[in-house]
Amino acid sequence: MKIATYNVNGVNGRLPVLLRWLEESQPDVVCLQELKAPQEKFPEQAIKDAGYNAIWHGQKSWNGVAILARGLDIKERTRELPGDPEDLHSRYIEAEVNGIIVGGLYLPNGNPTPGPKFEYKLKWFERLTAHAAELIKGDMPVILTGDYNVMPTEMDVYKPERWVNDALFRPETRAAFHNLLSQGWTDALRHLYPDEVIYTFWDYFRNAYERNAGLRIDHFLLHPKLVKRLKSAGVDRHVRGWEKSSDHAPVWIELSKK
DNA sequence: ATGCCGTGGAAACCACGA
Numbered sequence: 001m002k003i004a005t006y007n008v009n010g011v012n013g014r015l016p017v018l019l020r021w022l023e024e025s026q027p028d029v030v031c032l033q034e035l036k037a038p039q040e041k042f043p044e045q046a047i048k049d050a051g052y053n054a055i056w057h058g059q060k061s062w063n064g065v066a067i068l069a070r071g072l073d074i075k076e077r078t079r080e081l082p083g084d085p086e087d088l089h090s091r092y093i094e095a096e097v098n099g100i101i102v103g104g105l106y107l108p109n110g111n112p113t114p115g116p117k118f119e120y121k122l123k124w125f126e127r128l129t130a131h132a133a134e135l136i137k138g139d140m141p142v143i144l145t146g147d148y149n150v151m152p153t154e155m156d157v158y159k160p161e162r163w164v165n166d167a168l169f170r171p172e173t174r175a176a177f178h179n180l181l182s183q184g185w186t187d188a189l190r191h192l193y194p195d196e197v198i199y200t201f202w203d204y205f206r207n208a209y210e211r212n213a214g215l216r217i218d219h220f221l222l223h224p225k226l227v228k229r230l231k232s233a234g235v236d237r238h239v240r241g242w243e244k245s246s247d248h249a250p251v252w253i254e255l256s257k258k
Numbered sequence: 259a260t261g262c263c264g265t266g267g268a269a270a271c272c273a274c275g276a
Contacts, residue, residue, distance in 0.1 A: 009264075009265065009275080010264085010265050010266070012265095012266090013264085013265060013266080014265095034265090034275085036265060036266060037266085060266085060267080061265090061266055061267060061273080061274085062266085062273085062274070062275090109274085109275060109276060110276095111275085111276065149275095149276070162259080163276095166276075167276080168276060201276075203261085203262095203263080203276070204261090204262090204263040204264055205261070205262045205263045205264090206260095206262065206263095215276075217276080244264095246264095247263085247264080247275085247276080
């Protein structure tokens with residue numbers, strides 16, 4: 001079973017790239033972030049024609065998350081992160097697929113720091129951590145994946161010294177990520193590749209991709225039950241080099257059946 | 259140190275992203 005996450009940065013503008021990658025990569029389950037489309041503008045038919053069922057939570061202009069599954073039922077559990085009814089951003093969607101709870105998330109960027117956006121990021125992180133604590137207690141295995149907007153360690157930044165005061169790398173942000181992990185979650189890519197430099201995002205400008213000036217901010221967090229099922233994982237970094245690419249590359253893991 | 263690029267939406271500029 002192959003599960004992927006991809007911050008598409010506009011699902012409609014990105015549709016040809018998304019469809020090309022789905023055809024090439026053939027993931028069974030996909031979490032998408034940054035749809036940047038209202039609910040009724042999601043390209044449902046094109047996704048269906050590519051062989052995927054989908055649930056999504058759109059939003060005009062910004063945010064937006066979806067879960068796709070090829071030949072599998074998607075049983076939606078929630079389309080919002082518990083803990084703040086006044087938070088209207090579409091940043092979380094959760095479903096049961098093939099006996100696994102899949103949470104797809106788009107954690108707030110948080111810049112500039114300090115300021116209200118950074119406060120919102122940390123608050124959102126607290127809500128995610130509270131929700132994750134409930135999920136990890138359950139019997140069903142869970143995957144929490146998506147764009148976390150966090151580089152967990154210095155290894156995950158091309159030039160860490162330039163990012164120390166950025167919301168994606170501030171001590172508070174890294175501490176929140178490690179606090180979440182400490183519940184018992186496993187960072188799947190880092191688990192398989194403890195010493196590799198791995199990036200999932202490259203800026204559009206300054207030839208960041210060509211210079212490999214990247215960040216690792218898209219992650220898979222695995223429930224303890226899933227760690228022994230983790231067969232392989234990777235980043236489809238070549239997709240970042242395609243014409244009209246997102247600034248993120250797709251990231252994926254493969255799980256054995258049992 | 260920086261939004262230099264890219265997307266979407268509104269209105270030929272602005273908000274936002276990381």
